[in-house]
Amino acid sequence: MASxxxxxxxxxxxxxxxxxxxxxxxxxxxMWIQRITLGPLDDDxxxxxxxxxxLRDWVRAQYGQRLQSLWREENPAVQHVELRIDKKAQRAAxxxxxxxxxxxxxxxxxxxxxxxxxxxxxxxxxxxxVAATSPSMNEVRNDLAVxxxxxxxxxxxxxxxxxxxxxxxxxxxxxxPASPGFNPLFLYGGVGLGKTHLMHAIxxxxxxxxxxxxxxxxxxxxxxxxxxxxxxxxxxxxxxxxRSVDVLMIDDxxxxxxxxxxxxxxxxxxxxxxxAGRQIIVSADKSPSDLSGLEDRLRxxxxxxxxxxxxxxxxxxxxxxxxxxxxxxxxPVPPKVLEYLAHKITTNVRELEGALNRLIAHADLVGRxxxxxxxxxxxxxxxxxxxRRVTIDExxxxxxxxxxxxxxxxxxxxxxRAVARPRQIAMYLAKQLTSRSLPExxxxxxxxxxxxxxxxxxxxxxxxxxxxxLAESVELLRHMLES
Ligand code: ADP
Ligand code: MG
Numbered sequence: 001m002a003s004x005x006x007x008x009x010x011x012x013x014x015x016x017x018x019x020x021x022x023x024x025x026x027x028x029x030x031m032w033i034q035r036i037t038l039g040p041l042d043d044d045x046x047x048x049x050x051x052x053x054x055l056r057d058w059v060r061a062q063y064g065q066r067l068q069s070l071w072r073e074e075n076p077a078v079q080h081v082e083l084r085i086d087k088k089a090q091r092a093a094x095x096x097x098x099x100x101x102x103x104x105x106x107x108x109x110x111x112x113x114x115x116x117x118x119x120x121x122x123x124x125x126x127x128x129x130v131a132a133t134s135p136s137m138n139e140v141r142n143d144l145a146v147x148x149x150x151x152x153x154x155x156x157x158x159x160x161x162x163x164x165x166x167x168x169x170x171x172x173x174x175x176x177p178a179s180p181g182f183n184p185l186f187l188y189g190g191v192g193l194g195k196t197h198l199m200h201a202i203x204x205x206x207x208x209x210x211x212x213x214x215x216x217x218x219x220x221x222x223x224x225x226x227x228x229x230x231x232x233x234x235x236x237x238x239x240x241x242x243r244s245v246d247v248l249m250i251d252d253x254x255x256x257x258x259x260x261x262x263x264x265x266x267x268x269x270x271x272x273x274x275x276a277g278r279q280i281i282v283s284a285d286k287s288p289s290d291l292s293g294l295e296d297r298l299r300x301x302x303x304x305x306x307x308x309x310x311x312x313x314x315x316x317x318x319x320x321x322x323x324x325x326x327x328x329x330x331x332p333v334p335p336k337v338l339e340y341l342a343h344k345i346t347t348n349v350r351e352l353e354g355a356l357n358r359l360i361a362h363a364d365l366v367g368r369x370x371x372x373x374x375x376x377x378x379x380x381x382x383x384x385x386x387x388r389r390v391t392i393d394e395x396x397x398x399x400x401x402x403x404x405x406x407x408x409x410x411x412x413x414x415x416x417r418a419v420a421r422p423r424q425i426a427m428y429l430a431k432q433l434t435s436r437s438l439p440e441x442x443x444x445x446x447x448x449x450x451x452x453x454x455x456x457x458x459x460x461x462x463x464x465x466x467x468x469x470l471a472e473s474v475e476l477l478r479h480m481l482e483s
Contacts, residue, residue, distance in 0.1 A: 005077075009046070012074040013038045019070060020063070023451055032059050037086075044079035046071060049086040054230065054261045056085050061258035066451040146217050148207075152200035158324050160317030163194055166308040170198040173306075174205040177212070177247055177279040182306045184270070184280035188287050189310030192348025195283040198310075199249045202281060206247060215245040219255040223262040242269050246278050253284040253302075257293035257447060267298045274301075293447050313349060318342035321349060322356055331360045333370045340375060344383055355379055390433045390481050392426075392444045398481055399426040402473070411446030424456035425474055431457045433481055 021029045035055055039047030048067070050056040059067075060083045071078040154174070159167050166187055173185045187195050203214045217225070229238035242248065248269070256263045273280055284291060288303035313321075319342045326333040333356070345352045362378045363370045376383070396410040403422040406412075410423055423445065430441045431453065438450035445453070464471040 005041070009041060009075065010038065012071070012078075016067070016070045016074055020066070020451075023066075023454060024063075032063065035059075036083075039084070039086075041078065044077060045082050046078045046080070047082045047084055049084055051085070051087055053085050056083050057260045059083060061260060062449060063451065065449055066455065069452075069455065146221060148200045148203045148214075148216060150204065152197040153204055154201045156324075156328075157194065157197055157201060158317065158321045160314060160320055162311035162313055162317055163189075166194075166198060166310045169306050169308040170202050173279060173281065174202040177206065178277050182279075183274060184282055184302060184305040186288060186302050186305065186307045187281070187283045187310065188285060188307070190285060190312060190348065192350035193310045193313065194349060195310060196251055199251055199281055199283060203247070203249060212246045213244070214247045214249070215242070216249040216251070218251045219253045219262075219266075222250055222266060223256065223259055226262050226265050239269070243272050243276070245273075247281065248273055248278065249281040249283075251283050253282050253294075254286065254291060254443075257291065257443075258449075260295075263295055263298060267295065267301070270298070270301060280305075313346070313352075315342055318346070318349075318352060321352065325353060325356055326360075329356075329360050331363055331370065333359065334372070336372050337370055337375050340372060347389075351382075355382060358382075392430045392434060392436060392441065395429045395433065395481060396426050396444075398477060399423075399429065402477055411444070413446065424460055425477070427453050427456035428460035428474070429477060429481065433478065 017029075017033060020033050024033065032055065035050055036059065037049045039049050041047075050059055064081070064083065067083075068081045071081055154167075154171060157163075157167060166189070169182065169185055170187070172179075173182050176182070187198060189195055199216060203216050206212050206214050225238060229235045250266070256266060270280055282302060287307060287309065288294075288299045291299055291302075294302075319338055322333075322338040322341060326338065337359070341352060341355055345355055359370050359375055359378055362374065368374065397407060399422050400407045400410060403418075403425075405419055405422055409419045410426055412419070414420070427441055427445060430436060430444070431438070434441075436444075438453045442448040442450045442453045460470075460474065464474060
């Protein structure tokens with residue numbers, strides 16, 4: 001490599017690092033990006049090194065796409081980014097050595113995973129400490145699991161057509177854990193439809209009968225524990241703790257999409273537990289076959305037991321739930337008000353519950369009964385937000401139509417400008433018109449990384465300033481979507 005070319009690469013890399021730092025924040029930057037060292041450029045492919053497999057997989061999953069697009073922007077000579085493992089990379093980064101030799105397939109993690117795992121784990125612990133209720137004897141008490149919420153019982157779960165099958169399966173597993181055909185139990189459905197509630201209900205029922213150890217945690221928590229165990233070199237302990245429980249529940253498994261090392265760890269835990277006749281319960285927002293981005297062998301195994309979906313609520317179910325919750329509150333709520341709420345708030349039970357709680361709190365506070373008028377007044381903002389709610393699906397449809405591209409290209413990997421630009425516009429509009437977070441939006445666009453979405457939003461804002469034609473298109477789309 002000519003030395004001028006070399007220093008151009010280094011300069012590009014420094015600028016990329018700077019931009020990434022701005023995008024991901026200091027903590028993530030130190031945790032992941034700073035561990036990357038610059039390697040050689042071969043043809044149009046630049047190699048970046050990370051000191052261990054876990055870090056490499058993580059950086060690839062979280063920042064791979066972003067690194068590639070930043071490189072392309074910074075330096076047209078670079079079209080592809082290859083992330084490789086090199087154990088000396090960390091040292092080289094410190095001493096300023098140049099491109100170390102790669103040795104693919106490095107094994108154990110012998111470098112500390114540092115800051116973030118700990119900080120995040122601590123943050124999670126703080127959150128939990130607030131939400132914690134006193135754990136009972138049989139709940140796994142080491143710091144592995146999260147306490148169960150005593151309110152989420154079978155008794156408090158209102159059953160209707162959309163959830164009766166899932167409810168029945170959950171009841172069956174609570175009564176006869178690890179029975180053939182029900183292991184694993186896979187619960188899936190949209191946000192706020194009762195997956196977590198049912199899992200806690202299973203756990204609570206199991207431990208109430210004694211002598212069984214139950215561990216519940218979100219997939220996110222599973223990942224942080226896993227990272228923390230690597231950092232403190234206590235992987236064996238982590239594995240043993242997990243493998244010693246009778247029932248393991250992992251909530252929101254979709255979080256593991258793209259987190260390959262954690263997925264692998266979960267896969268092994270899963271197999272060890274099922275082989276030992278223990279029960280696994282998993283929830284996700286999609287069925288195993290639709291969880292693209294999870295490894296095939298894991299999806300296959302997840303679908304091997306009982307798969308139960310919770311459908312969107314019906315009007316009848318929403319009314320039943322509201323009636324039950326109003327009754328439990330002790331504050332009288334007229335049927336008209338319940339009907340009104342069940343008509344207006346159709347997305348999920350959590351919001352329905354939130355609206356009712358607000359009404360009741362307000363009535364208690366001002367010392368007046370709940371009426372239809374007070375409801376409309378108290379929930380004004382909330383109901384307004386519901387009225388002109390635009391969904392990401394609608395945005396994708398409208399934008400695809402407008403630019404005459406296929407709807408599937410909104411989530412495809414195609415990078416041609418004719419497809420990529422409309423996709424960026426759709427991401428931009430999703431950010432502007434919905435309350436979805438960047439990672440949520442990314443998931444809707446073919447599981448793209450949140451940094452890709454952020455980049456799209458910035459890029460379109462920039463372009464709208466420079467290109468009146470594009471600005472007009474975007475404004476037109478916004479107008480059509482909002483009205
Ligand atoms: P998910 O995990 O599917 O996103 P949750 O289990 O957290 O949803 O449910 C959201 C809220 O709605 C919780 O407070 C839960 O108690 C309540 N909820 C959901 N479904 C029901 C139901 N069928 N009966 C009573 N409460 C429900
Ligand atoms: Mg949940």
